[in-house]
Amino acid sequence: xxxxxxxxxxxxxxLKSLVAKEAQALVDLSDExxxxxxxxxxxxxxxxxxxxxxxxxLDLPDRYSVVARIGYLTDTLExxxxxKNYILECAx
Numbered sequence: 001x002x003x004x005x006x007x008x009x010x011x012x013x014x015l016k017s018l019v020a021k022e023a024q025a026l027v028d029l030s031d032e033x034x035x036x037x038x039x040x041x042x043x044x045x046x047x048x049x050x051x052x053x054x055x056x057x058l059d060l061p062d063r064y065s066v067v068a069r070i071g072y073l074t075d076t077l078e079x080x081x082x083x084k085n086y087i088l089e090c091a092x
Contacts, residue, residue: 008067009066011070012073018077019077022080023044024039026084026087027039031091033049034048042059043058057076059072
């Protein structure tokens with residue numbers, strides 16, 4: 001195993017942890033009057049009261065390359081963070 005592969009695996013693990021934390025933060029912010037988030041089977045469902053629903057997978061299956069999974073997790077983390085910031089702004 002070469003050094004580049006090791007670093008990619010470390011980055012993958014780091015991103016998986018950050019995505020899980022951000023998803024849990026959205027669940028913790030749930031409020032039935034505004035936004036309800038729930039994690040189920042590797043996906044998060046975010047229901048915006050009267051405004052719609054968003055469902056996102058929290059990872060890609062192992063059949064995808066490590067590079068593809070890193071890219072997906074990076075985008076997912078950014079989207080979860082954007083949604084969390086939106087919820088916090090609306091609550092302020």
